[in-house]
Amino acid sequence: MHFELSEEHKIIRAAAREFAQELKVGIIERDEEAKFPYQFVKKMGELGFMGIMVPEQYGGAGLDTLAYVLALEEIAKIDASAAVILSAHNSLVIWGLNEYGSEEQKQKYLVPLAKGEKLGAFALSEPEAGSDASSQHTTAEDKGDYYLLNGTKNWITNGGNADIYLVIAQTNPELGHKGINVLIVEKGATGFTIGPKENKLGIRSSDTHSLMFTDIQVPKENRIGEDGFGFKFAMKTLDGGRIGIAAQALGIAAGAYDLALAYSKERKTFGKPISNHQAIQFKLADMEVEIEAARLLTYKAAWTKDQGLPYGKEAAMAKLHASEVAMKQTIEAVQIHGGYGYVKEYHVERLMRDAKITQIYEGTSEIQRLVIAREVLK
Numbered sequence: 001m002h003f004e005l006s007e008e009h010k011i012i013r014a015a016a017r018e019f020a021q022e023l024k025v026g027i028i029e030r031d032e033e034a035k036f037p038y039q040f041v042k043k044m045g046e047l048g049f050m051g052i053m054v055p056e057q058y059g060g061a062g063l064d065t066l067a068y069v070l071a072l073e074e075i076a077k078i079d080a081s082a083a084v085i086l087s088a089h090n091s092l093v094i095w096g097l098n099e100y101g102s103e104e105q106k107q108k109y110l111v112p113l114a115k116g117e118k119l120g121a122f123a124l125s126e127p128e129a130g131s132d133a134s135s136q137h138t139t140a141e142d143k144g145d146y147y148l149l150n151g152t153k154n155w156i157t158n159g160g161n162a163d164i165y166l167v168i169a170q171t172n173p174e175l176g177h178k179g180i181n182v183l184i185v186e187k188g189a190t191g192f193t194i195g196p197k198e199n200k201l202g203i204r205s206s207d208t209h210s211l212m213f214t215d216i217q218v219p220k221e222n223r224i225g226e227d228g229f230g231f232k233f234a235m236k237t238l239d240g241g242r243i244g245i246a247a248q249a250l251g252i253a254a255g256a257y258d259l260a261l262a263y264s265k266e267r268k269t270f271g272k273p274i275s276n277h278q279a280i281q282f283k284l285a286d287m288e289v290e291i292e293a294a295r296l297l298t299y300k301a302a303w304t305k306d307q308g309l310p311y312g313k314e315a316a317m318a319k320l321h322a323s324e325v326a327m328k329q330t331i332e333a334v335q336i337h338g339g340y341g342y343v344k345e346y347h348v349e350r351l352m353r354d355a356k357i358t359q360i361y362e363g364t365s366e367i368q369r370l371v372i373a374r375e376v377l378k
Helices: 007-022 027-033 038-046 065-078 080-100 103-114 173-179 230-266 278-306 312-342 348-357 365-376
Strands: 120-123 139-142 146-157 164-170 180-186 192-197 208-219
Touching: 007 038, 007 065, 027 348, 038 080, 065 080, 065 230, 065 278, 080 103, 080 120, 080 146, 080 164, 080 230, 080 348, 120 146, 139 164, 146 164, 146 180, 164 208, 164 230, 173 180, 180 208, 180 230, 230 278, 230 312, 230 348, 278 312, 312 348, 312 365
Parallel strands: 120 164
Antiparallel strands: 139 146, 146 208, 164 180, 192 208
16 A cells, blocks of 8 residues: 655645635635635636646646545635635536536537536535435426526525536436436526525525526537436435545645644743643644544545546545534534633634534535445445
8 A cells, every 4th residue: 555645746735735825815804794705716716727627629628526625725724715616626626527518519518517607506406406416406497408497406506606516417207316317507597596695604605595596498419428327426426425525524624723732832821832732732632643634534535436437435535524523523623622612713714614514514424324234235
């Protein structure tokens, strides 16, 4: 077994780390005012992060999942909102188009997405469906040359700022999950309405919206894959998405740890830095162990995917553990900061709020345990 990163991976990590320092400018204001980081999303496109796993022939960087995870981790250490924008765009939209899209779809949609010229969103969750892709109330009625799309989607990351949406909808209810399709819908389509931005606890500068579809005519050529492929598409996409969320959670936890470690060396009580007190040392040691365990699980999931091996269990394990570590260790970081941890300028309270969503989206921790248990019990 070899645990050393390649030189290429080290370069990607260093580039992402350098860019992440730019994200510090205005980060508290963006969080308080829920301002979308337009200029930084543009910069991520210029750096190649918006199409990091896409082949160069389609405008991407042609790198692997591990490179993507390294970039996400470094960005999430500073700004989890920027990380989730990047993650939803890459894991949930670009990957599926690259893997299953037709050549025409790749030229028309994948290329501008990979170059960062356009932003993508994945529309699966519904008011009564959540991450249950088999329970779709949004319908795509087959009208011959087009589908007539009707329904509502909830909790859509990049929902207000995206240009291209992948929408999961039911075409043949009598076939259950085998009657579901995935359609490419462009912003501005007649009958497409974007609801108000959600006022969230964390990841506040990423935009989350409901989407309403009313008699939208979607051309047949905008269906990805064969008729009825939508459920399989969603399941495969969610598996990859969980690796992205694990990387986000890992970055949040590591970012909080870095801040807590630095603060413990500066803050003095009883005439010496608090890092000299055994109680703080125990906290820091436990944080380091758990974060490193989450890192190994996340990197292994990425590596497994890159080897072309089944990775559903590995992705669920990484997402489950990393998200729980993020929540636990951000709370510890606030505790180490004491009263200052409750103040926005020290950043750890924001990371604590950001951490919670990693336990919820792409399936709650309970769903991850079900995924893992099904694999274990096969």
